[in-house]
Amino acid sequence: MPQESESQVTAKRRARPSERAAARLGAVQALYQMDLAGTDVGETLAQFSSRAAGEDFEAGQCGEADYRHLREVVDGVVREQTAIDPVVDKxxxxxxxxxxxxxxxxxxxxxxxxxxxxxxxVPARVAISEYVDVADAFFDKDEPRFVNGVLDKLARQRRANEFA
Structure with a gap:
């Protein structure tokens, strides 16, 4: 059986998002579901924990999620939404x-x-890049650029040292 080259292995890794990228996609899906359906955080996270345990998000398009990261983001957004929303609104x-x-x-x-x-x-550039990738998964027009602009401006305000 032929052995895969390092470049083939690297290409396969790039083709399948990381566990953190899958967690970010899952977190956005969970927040969306909570927003539209009005489900609570516990019920929503219970649904996503089964996906993180083996089911792929979006019919195999995304790898296994880092459930701890997904939960931390979803719980954090719910807990800190009154702090987050005014900052984003500005x-x-x-x-x-x-x-x-x-x-x-x-x-x-x-x-x-x-x-x-x-x-x-979490490095600011990594967070921005991965959430732009999430936007790319849902939209094919201006939304990914919009997300990039808003998150970049927020990061430069909050983490200027990472952009010096």
């Missing part, structure tokens, strides 16, 4: 506050803002 155009945005965009911005504001061990 970045947005006053005509388009957070509550007027598409529910998926709102979930992406809240999750990304939570990581940037409260999870200092």
């Amino acid at each position: 970045i947005l155009d006053p005509v388009w506050p957070l509550h007027r945005l598409d529910s998926t965009v709102r979930a992406i911005l809240r999750a990304g803002a939570y990581e940037l504001m409260f999870m200092d061990k």
Whole structure:
């Protein structure tokens, strides 16, 4: 049996998102579900824990999620939403506050803002890049650039030392 080259192994790793990337996608899906269906955090996380334990998100498009990270982001957004929303609103155009945005965009911005504001061990550029990737998974127009702009501005305000 032929052995795979290092470049083939690397390409396979790139083709399948990391556990953290899967957790971020799952967190956005959970926040979206809670926002639209009005489900509580415990019920929603219980549904996602079974997915993290082996089922793939979106019919095999995403690898196994880091459930601890997913839970930390979802719980954190719920706990800190009153701190997150005003910070994000200050970045947005006053005509388009957070509550007027598409529910998926709102979930992406809240999750990304939570990581940037409260999870200092996550590099800002990594959080921004991965939430832009999440936006790319849902949208094919301007939304990923919009998410990038908002999260980049937030990161430069909150973590200027990472951009020096």
